[in-house]
Amino acid sequence: DSDWENLSYNKEICYGLLCVSWLLPYFMEIQEAVYCLQIKY
Numbered sequence: 001d002s003d004w005e006n007l008s009y010n011k012e013i014c015y016g017l018l019c020v021s022w023l024l025p026y027f028m029e030i031q032e033a034v035y036c037l038q039i040k041y
Helices: 002-040
Strands: none
Touching: none
């Protein structure tokens, strides 16, 4: 049972990392945009 729990836990981490890697570029672009706006104003 503990092996299966560990496997599902690792799978959740994998999905989480996948999600982060998909969303990270968008967050970076938003951050850059906000940074540029802060410089302008």
